[in-house]
Amino acid sequence: MHIYIKAPVLAKCPKCGKPVLPHVVCFNCGYYKGTEIIDVLKKLNRKERKKKEKEIAGKEEKETAKKPLSWEGLSKK
Ligand SMILES: [Zn+2]
Secondary structure (H helix, E strand, O other): OOOOOOOOOOEEOOOOOOEEOOOOOOOOOOEEOOEEOOOOOOOOOHHHHHHHHHHHHHHHHHHOOOOOOOHHHHHOO
C-alpha cells in the first residue's frame, strides 16, 4: 500500500514572514490573522526572547529602514 503525502501548501505569515500552514497559527511568532494566539515569548528565556522579538520585528523594520536615523529614534534605545 502506498500512501502519498502531498506537501502542504505553505502560506506566508503576515507578521514575521515565515512560511506557515494556511489557517494555522504561526508557530514562529504565535500570530494568526493579526492576533497573538500563542505567547511564544513566554516560554523563552531573556536572551532567546530578545532574539525572537528582533526576528518578529525584523520584517516591519525593513519597511521603515529607508528612514534616516534621527536623534529621537536613537534615544529610544
Ligand atoms: Zn509568524
